[in-house]
Amino acid sequence: MNKMKQSFLLLLVSCLMPFSVFANVLNPVVIENLTDSDATASSVAFNNACSKDVGGIIKPHGSIKIKASLINTSCVSKVCDAQIHMSGNCSGSIIGTAEISSNGGIINLSSMNESSFRLRKIDEFHAVIEGGETKNLFRLLFG
Numbered sequence: 001m002n003k004m005k006q007s008f009l010l011l012l013v014s015c016l017m018p019f020s021v022f023a024n025v026l027n028p029v030v031i032e033n034l035t036d037s038d039a040t041a042s043s044v045a046f047n048n049a050c051s052k053d054v055g056g057i058i059k060p061h062g063s064i065k066i067k068a069s070l071i072n073t074s075c076v077s078k079v080c081d082a083q084i085h086m087s088g089n090c091s092g093s094i095i096g097t098a099e100i101s102s103n104g105g106i107i108n109l110s111s112m113n114e115s116s117f118r119l120r121k122i123d124e125f126h127a128v129i130e131g132g133e134t135k136n137l138f139r140l141l142f143g
């Protein structure tokens with residue numbers, strides 16, 4: 001390959017690289033709730049306010065997108081730590097925690113009670129809440 005082609009390719013790669021880095025910053029974090037319960041989160045970054053106060057209840061078998069811009073403007077060092085509750089109002093015990101970054105997505109998930117609800121990371125911008133009580137036919141009809 002001649003020197004002119006090499007220089008052109010190097011210039012092209014160096015121009016495109018910022019776009020791929022910038023694209024990751026704009027990716028929202030998606031949390032899916034695969035359970036039969038509402039899910040909410042509380043965070044020190046938001047003065048322990050509950051996500052329900054800003055429309056952040058993840059309905060059963062639903063999902064929510066957390067925009068990178070929200071994390072950028074609200075979280076110390078562009079990282080948020082959140083406590084996950086399986087209720088519609090941040091009550092009850094914490095079932096797990098999530099650490100989310102505006103430019104790296106989900107950094108860490110941890111479940112507090114593996115026997116009931118679990119947090120599982122699909123990739124850096126997608127996680128699911130699984131588990132909980134199973135509702136069998138007998139309980140639905142007679143419970």
